Amino acid sequence: MKPAAFEYVAVRTTEEALAELARDGQDARLLAGGQSLMPILNMRLATPRRLIDLNRVGELAYIRAHDGGVAIGAMTRQRAVEKSALVARCVPLLADAMPWVGHFQIRNRGTIGGSLAHADPAAELPAVAACLDARVTVRGPAGTRTLTADQLYWTYLTTTLAPTEILTEVWFPTAPSRTGHAWLEFARRHGDYALVGVAAAIMLEEDSVAEARLALTGVGARPVRARDAERRLVGRRPDDAALADAAERVKQVTEPQSDIHATAEYRRHLAGVLTLRALRLAVARARQAPPVTT
Amino acid sequence: MIPPEIAITVRVNERDYVERVAPRLLLSDFLRHQLGLTGTHVGCEHGVCGACTVLLDGAAVRSCLLLAVQADGARITTVEGLARDGEPLHPVQEAFREMHGLQCGFCTPGVLLSAVELLRDTPHPDDATIRRGLAGNLCRCTGYQNIVRAVRRAAELLDRR
Structure with a gap:
């Protein structure tokens, strides 16, 4: 199995990714960790004309305390979330679910934003986000908006994001005491x-x-x-x-x-x-x- | 229309390569067909079987779920990089030989590289940790018992180094 031919561009910043999407939206796909998209390409279930690789967008990889919770950049590897002391302390449900996501070889590459945006109803991270009323930050040509998990998910493998938008961050509230x-x-x-x-x-x-x-x-x-x-x-x-x-x-x-x-x-x-x-x-x-x- | 090839520089098993690749070329096929490193095996080609596992900048990953072009600037270790020709086997390889951790050998390169990261992260794993760590690598011959023993033995050998 080989993917059908596509053009490839590795962007360095979210701005560049947005510009690429604005030009190519419908015909392009964002490549995050690739642990769901690559099998889909290999099996030719999808044949995008252009891939926009986010793996070199360093500004989207971070885990930090923010606004009474933990903000995680979309391109943060699942393995980094799994090993994060901040996540373990403040968002114990996410820490509990993390080892169940694929295998460690998958989590070494897979990203938190990729899993959330892929919207597989069998996947762990969308359910954790729904349970905790996590908020995702979405950037697009019209600016930035914030959605709850409930507003993000539409149906099987489908979010409410426009083809020109990028999920850039997810924020989980810190667990209250008791x-x-x-x-x-x-x-x-x-x-x-x-x-x-x-x-x-x-x-x-x-x-x-x-x-x-x-x-x-x-x-x-x-x-x-x-x-x-x-x-x-x-x-x-x-x-x-x-x-x-x-x-x-x-x-x-x-x-x-x-x-x-x-x-x-x-x-x-x-x-x-x-x-x-x-x-x-x-x-x-x-x-x-x-x-x-x- | 065929998209143009892209030049990449990769360090594979401590050797530098400058190559041109089509954007859609998988890293697994790049290693096998373009570099001739056929130790990386290709099984399911959608990330399930683990046969194509390599180390990318030290982390075990599925080479069938990466594009060669994404490896630009990266350091890769394949099974050929664990021990050079004529040199002693890597302790993980030695343990697999000693404990009969392989039969047909098809899954073995992927299992070895997964075990390398598993033992680096957890130098003294219990059996449950070993089994969980191997869950991403399918073996259809051994029934896994000797693979688990081999990983346990590899932990001992690595301890002695």
């Missing part, structure tokens, strides 16, 4: 796309749930926030009955599809089981959570 997080997923082989994945965040006040967040992969056309199940948890003591009730609600409201890897029924079952386990883990961690400072 909050526990958990990422769990089930895949046939570690590193494969999971059949179902669950992100959970639980904030406790006294011993009741003050805030609950749940997001799932593999059960819809985009990352799915289980808001109804979240609402049912708030104000309750997080005992097993309450968590099981939320997990049951997740099963009821998700509408996964059957495919070669698993039936819809099996995915729904997994969604319930993994939600319950993720909630238990998040609650246990919330009870032990130290106060967090950026």
